[in-house]
Amino acid sequence: MSTVETTDADGGGSLHQRILSDISEKIMSGAWAPGHRIPFEHELTTEYNCSRMTVNKALSQLAKAGLIERRRRSGSFVRQPQSQAAVLELHDIRIEVEALGLPYRYERLKRLKRRSNAEDRMLLGLSAAGSVLWVEGLHFAGERPFALEQRLINLSAVPEAGDEEFREIAAGPWLIGRVPWSEAEHRIRAMAADETVADALDIDPGAPCLVVERRTWSAEHPVTHVRFIYPAESHTLVARFTPSQG
Amino acid sequence: MSTVETTDADGGGSLHQRILSDISEKIMSGAWAPGHRIPFEHELTTEYNCSRMTVNKALSQLAKAGLIERRRRSGSFVRQPQSQAAVLELHDIRIEVEALGLPYRYERLKRLKRRSNAEDRMLLGLSAAGSVLWVEGLHFAGERPFALEQRLINLSAVPEAGDEEFREIAAGPWLIGRVPWSEAEHRIRAMAADETVADALDIDPGAPCLVVERRTWSAEHPVTHVRFIYPAESHTLVARFTPSQG
DNA sequence: ACGGCGATTATGTATATACATATTGAAACG
DNA sequence: CGTTTCAATATGTATATACATAATCGCCGT
Structure with a gap:
C-alpha cells in the first residue's frame, strides 16, 4: 500500500467498482438491513487494502444513489429503501x-x-x-x-x-x-x-x-x-x- | 496552487459544485450545443485554478448523468439528449x-x-x-x-x-x-x-x-x-x- | 499511395497528504 | 446537577503525483 500499485491489478473491473458492488450486494440481499452501520472508511481501507480516497468515492456514490446515508462523526448507515431512485428518462x-x-x-x-x-x-x-x-x-x-x-x-x-x-x-x-x-x-x-x-x-x-x-x-x-x-x-x-x- | 489551500475558499458551495453547475448551465442554455467539445481537463484546471482530480471528478459525474460523453485522446463532448423526462400531467x-x-x-x-x-x-x-x-x-x-x-x-x-x-x-x-x-x-x-x-x-x-x-x-x-x-x-x-x- | 507502428495525448484510476467541518462524548465549571 | 467547552473522530474536499489505457496522428518502409 505504500507505493502506487498498478491500476486494476486484481481480476475484473476496478477496485472502485468492486467496493460498490460488494456493498450494494450486502444491502440488496438484506445482509445489512436498513439502519445498519456499515464499516468506517478506515476499516474498509484496511479490508480492501486501498487508500481512503478510493473508499470515500465509492461511499459518496452510494450516498448519492440513496442507498446509504452518511453522518459525520457517526459513520455511514443503510437507508430505508424508500428512495431507490431511478430516473424515467431514456430508460436504459x-x-x-x-x-x-x-x-x-x-x-x-x-x-x-x-x-x-x-x-x-x-x-x-x-x-x-x-x-x-x-x-x-x-x-x-x-x-x-x-x-x-x-x-x-x-x-x-x-x-x-x-x-x-x-x-x-x-x-x-x-x-x-x-x-x-x-x-x-x-x-x-x-x-x-x-x-x-x-x-x-x-x-x-x-x-x-x-x-x-x-x-x-x-x-x-x-x-x-x-x-x-x-x-x-x-x-x-x-x-x-x-x-x-x- | 502549489500548496493545499483552504477548502471552500471561494464564496458559495464547493468548487466541485461550481464547475458542475457552470458546465451544465452552458449546455442547458445551448451555449454549448450537442457535439461541441468542451475544454480539456488541463484547460479547466487553469481556468478554475485547481487540480486535475477536481475537474476530473466533476466531468465524470456529468458523464454519468449523461450530459457529456468522454473520449480518450479526443476530449469531452456535449451529448445529444436522447430523450426527455416524461411530462406527466398534474392529475386531478x-x-x-x-x-x-x-x-x-x-x-x-x-x-x-x-x-x-x-x-x-x-x-x-x-x-x-x-x-x-x-x-x-x-x-x-x-x-x-x-x-x-x-x-x-x-x-x-x-x-x-x-x-x-x-x-x-x-x-x-x-x-x-x-x-x-x-x-x-x-x-x-x-x-x-x-x-x-x-x-x-x-x-x-x-x-x-x-x-x-x-x-x-x-x-x-x-x-x-x-x-x-x-x-x-x-x-x-x-x-x-x-x-x-x- | 498505403498500411502498420510507435509517440503523443487525454482520460481513468489509484496513492499519500492536508486541512475543513460537523458531531459526539467527556471533562471542566458554575 | 445542568451547562459550557474542548478534544477526538469520521466524513468532506482539495492537492500533487504516478502510472494505465485508449485513441489518434504522423512517420516510415514497402
Whole structure:
C-alpha cells in the first residue's frame, strides 16, 4: 500500500467498482438491513487494502444513489429503501443498474419470429398483419434479476432486426441509433406477478410488480412495444418537472 | 496552487459544485450545443485554478448523468439528449373519474394537525420542525373506492390551510389556485396493500397497488407531499412524449 | 499511395497528504 | 446537577503525483 500499485491489478473491473458492488450486494440481499452501520472508511481501507480516497468515492456514490446515508462523526448507515431512485428518462436499464454500482448483465430468454396476431397488432397499433419479432430477456443487477423485458418489434418497420439474435445485447440499445424515434408513449401500472414472471424474477407469485410499457413510433410507423416488469422493491420511477405555463 | 489551500475558499458551495453547475448551465442554455467539445481537463484546471482530480471528478459525474460523453485522446463532448423526462400531467382525480363516465365523490377519513416529526420532515424535505397538517381521504368512482389519498401540508408555507376542514373538498384542488407551484417531483412505484390500505380501498390485503407520490415546491419552499394509492386494476398512468431533438 | 507502428495525448484510476467541518462524548465549571 | 467547552473522530474536499489505457496522428518502409 505504500507505493502506487498498478491500476486494476486484481481480476475484473476496478477496485472502485468492486467496493460498490460488494456493498450494494450486502444491502440488496438484506445482509445489512436498513439502519445498519456499515464499516468506517478506515476499516474498509484496511479490508480492501486501498487508500481512503478510493473508499470515500465509492461511499459518496452510494450516498448519492440513496442507498446509504452518511453522518459525520457517526459513520455511514443503510437507508430505508424508500428512495431507490431511478430516473424515467431514456430508460436504459444498463445505466440504471450501473448507477447503483452493480454489475450489469443481460440474458435472452426467448426469441420468436412470427406473423402478427391480433394481440400483437393491438400492442403495436398496427392495422394490417405482417412479420413481428418477439424477444424476452432478463436484466440483472449483480446476481439478482432486476427487470424482465418482453418486446415486440415490427419487422415491417425494422427488417434488419430479423437477422439479429439479441442473445447478449438487449434490443433497446440496438434499436436506438438504428431507428430514430419520433414519438413514444408510456403506460405505467402495478401488477401481481404471475407464475412465469415470478419464476423469471425470482420473487413470490402474487408479489407486486411495477410495469412500464413503451410504444415507439418512427415517422408514423409503429416500431416496437416493450414491457419492463420490475419487482416492486427494486424500483421507483422518478419524474421531476416545472409547470409548463400556457 | 502549489500548496493545499483552504477548502471552500471561494464564496458559495464547493468548487466541485461550481464547475458542475457552470458546465451544465452552458449546455442547458445551448451555449454549448450537442457535439461541441468542451475544454480539456488541463484547460479547466487553469481556468478554475485547481487540480486535475477536481475537474476530473466533476466531468465524470456529468458523464454519468449523461450530459457529456468522454473520449480518450479526443476530449469531452456535449451529448445529444436522447430523450426527455416524461411530462406527466398534474392529475386531478375528479377529471380522471369523470372521464370514465362515472360519478365522482370525495370523502375525508382523517385530519390531524401536528408538529412535524422526522418522517414528515423527510417527506416534505424540511430541515426545521414546524406545524403540518395530515389529511387522509378517499376518492370514489361511482360506488367503488378509486384512490386513497394521504397528504401532508406544510403549514409554514400555507398557514390558511390550517383552518380548512377538507371534509368534502380534496386538498389538491384547494391548493391549486391558492398556491402557485414552481416545481414538482413524482415517485411512482408498486406496493402490496397492507391491512389499512386494503380496508380503505376494499381490496384484498397483499393485492398490488400503484403508488404515486408527489412533492411540490413553491419558490423553494416545500408545500405538500401527497401519496395516491390506486388498486392495480383501476389505474394506468399514461405519459406521451417526443424526443427533445435529433 | 498505403498500411502498420510507435509517440503523443487525454482520460481513468489509484496513492499519500492536508486541512475543513460537523458531531459526539467527556471533562471542566458554575 | 445542568451547562459550557474542548478534544477526538469520521466524513468532506482539495492537492500533487504516478502510472494505465485508449485513441489518434504522423512517420516510415514497402
